[in-house]
Amino acid sequence: MRVKCVICDTIGQLDDDLxxxxxxxxxxxxxxxxxxxxxxxxxxxxxxxxxxxxxFYRSSPQMDKEF
Structure with a gap:
């Protein structure tokens, strides 16, 4: 399967079974x-x-303190 990177537009190849x-x-x-x-x-x-x-905006303030 041919794929294209969304950032750098390089074209790569992926195995179809992945x-x-x-x-x-x-x-x-x-x-x-x-x-x-x-x-x-x-x-x-x-x-x-x-x-x-x-x-981190998606986490809770408690998780920010632990991190």
Missing amino acids: PLAKKLRNRPINTYMCDVCHTRIAENTTARIETGNFR
Whole structure:
């Protein structure tokens, strides 16, 4: 299955038997993000969390204190 990254527009290949390929076929709202973009976003998010200016808006205040 050919897939396209939503951020960098690179075209990749997924095996048709993978669960991710099935999810993308059956639910068009789900989008694909390549490994390079995924790791870049994870690193940037971790760096923002470490600054202390990052706030989780979907979590409760109790979870923010524990984190």
